């Protein structure tokens with residue numbers, strides 16, 4: 001695990017943009033961290049790094065936003081089991097060619113493939129975040 005210390009949203013965006021360059025098709029990244037940690041901010045940076053021009057919004061109500069098959073951004077906060085995700089077809093994209101970013105992945109832990117990458121964002125103060133990644 002490596003650690004990056006972010007002192008503001010802009011730094012998280014830029015760090016995530018760089019992080020995205022190390023991703024390859026089919027990678028699944030668990031975005032861990034409490035509410036308001038910066039998971040969605042990180043996802044915006046990854047999207048930029050993948051060359052996605054769309055405005056990235058939180059998929060809280062949609063569960064998953066598909067950015068042209070290149071990026072699948074999940075928010076599993078409102079899911080209570082892997083079976084629920086499976087029933088909605090949300091697991092199919094784990095085996096597709098895009099990158100999957102998953103917020104609140106612990107809610108669907110039993111259906112996640114092995115060898116997911118992990119990014120953990122820890123809130124240190126209002127604007128500082130410790131970002132652990134592998």
Ligand SMILES: Nc1ncnc2c1ncn2[C@@H]1O[C@H](COP(=O)(O)OP(=O)(O)OP(=O)(O)O)[C@@H](O)[C@H]1O
Nearest residue numbers: 006007008009012035036037038039040041127129
């Ligand atoms: N260094 C930082 N990195 C990221 N976000 C920061 C930082 N400092 C402050 N913020 C603020 O923290 C908030 C992070 O919100 P974000 O929606 O990304 O959180 P989240 O982890 O996705 O939460 P949720 O679990 O509710 O989806 C934003 O308001 C952002 O401006």
Ligand SMILES: [Mg+2]
Nearest residue numbers: 039040058103
């Ligand atoms: Mg979020």
